[in-house]
Amino acid sequence: MNNAIVVENLRKEFKAYSSRSGLAGAFRDLFTRNYKIVPAVNDISFTVKKGEMVGYIGENGAGKSTTIKMLTGILTPTSGAVEVNGMNPHKEREKFVNTIGVVFGQRSQLWWDIAVQESFRLLKKVYKVSDEQYDEHMSHVIETLEIGPLLDKPVRKLSLGQRMRCExxxxxxxxxxxxxxxxxxxxxxxxxxxxxxxxxxxxNEKFNTTILLTTHDLSDIEALCDRVVMLDEGQIIYDGALNQLKQSWGDKKEVEFQFLEQIDEEELVFLTQNLEAVWDIDRRLHKYIATVDANDQKISELIASVVSRFKIKDIKIQETSTEEIIRNIYEKGFV
Structure with missing residues (x-):
């Protein structure tokens, strides 16, 4: 089997309390409460192959953490099927947890008041890892993450960065x-x-470890993942290559000019109006940024028009950032 994760029509609903308005409504709520069913994850399907590093992204409330909790067996789905490492996370709980590792950025699996190495020893017992396996594997992990000097310190005395490396x-x-x-x-x-x-x-390279990464820091996604799954209001709106997403939505480029002398801004805008360039001018930093279609011909014409009239100190061309692309998708809708 080549798939580490198989999700089919996965759904998770929560019962949410809905209060009535006004004093009379509050009085009625004392005796009978109104509830509504809210789908946090709405019939999603996807697979993750063994050895893949996949970015699972979306705005707050999109359903990312709810999905992770179902995949790790913390939450039981309302409907649909989940198979992770060939097992049902909810029905084969004890066997299943030995095949996954989980890091929640806002929750700790380390014991707060004891030394980091004591937490490691306890987890070693929980997972029934032999001394030989522990020494062979963890010596490399400890060295690579540079946490050797932290092992004898209580977790509560670590900085956030130190604690996350230990987590x-x-x-x-x-x-x-x-x-x-x-x-x-x-x-x-x-x-x-x-x-x-x-x-x-x-x-990932050494052990072929499959990684599902949920983050708001898109630089993490760009650095690690070739594929992204994008969630919006509990539904998958994109599942594919990050590069393809950039090509489809990164339809603009920014050309930044720095001039040797003061220029006539009105003349600058007039020179490039037929290219539909949108200018962002920062007079304090003497930066003039034109946003144009990511078309080589248009960019060449823009630069030629400006250089023919003004003395240039520097020119920079930048692609639309992944962060900007994602924001545009959520603002305009995926089409």
């Missing part, structure tokens, strides 16, 4: 073939993020 190591004690990461780099500085990204790439 990741804890999830890998039993070297699981599948890793779920829910906001693993939230609040971390750039250097720590780079270390974690590099480490995830390494374990």
């Amino acid at each position: 990741l190591a804890a999830a890998l004690i039993h070297n699981p073939p599948l890793l779920f990461l829910d906001e693993p780099t939230i609040g971390l500085d750039v250097l720590v993020k780079l270390k974690i990204r590099q480490f995830l790439k390494e374990i």
Whole structure:
């Protein structure tokens, strides 16, 4: 079997309390309450192959964490089928948890008041990892994540970045073939993020570890994942290559000009009006940015028009960022 995750028509509904308005409504709520059924995940289907690194993205409330909780067996689906590592996460719970690792950025699996290495020892017992397996695997993990000096410190004395590196190591004690990461780099500085990204790439290459990554930091997705699954209001609106998403939606480029001398802004706009360039002018920083269609001919004409009239100090051409693309999709709708 080549699939690590198989999801078919997965649905999760919650019963939400709906209060009535006004004093009379509040009085009625004391005796009878109104409820409505809210679908957090709405009949989604997708598969993840073994060894894939997939970004699972969406706005707050889109259903990402609910999906992860169903895939890890924390929540039971309302309907639909889930198979992870060839098992049903809810019916084969004890056997199943030995095949996955989970890191929730806002929740800890380490014991707050004891040393990190004691938490590791407890988890080693829970997962029934032998001393030999532990030493062989974890020595590499500890060295790569640079957490050796942290092992004898209580978790409560660690910084956020230090704790997240230890959380990741804890999830890998039993070297699981599948890793779920829910906001693993939230609040971390750039250097720590780079270390974690590099480490995830390494374990994916070395052990063929499958990784499902949920994050709001799209630079994590760009650095790690070739494929993205995008969720909106509990439904999948895109499932495919990140590059294809950029090609389909990254239809604009920004051309930034810096001039050697003061220029006539009205003349600049007039020169390029037939190219439908939209100008963003920052007089304080002397930056003039034209947004145009990602068309080589148009960009060449834009640069030629400006260079023929004004003295140029520097020119930069930038593609539309993934973050901008995702924002456009949610604002305009996926078409």
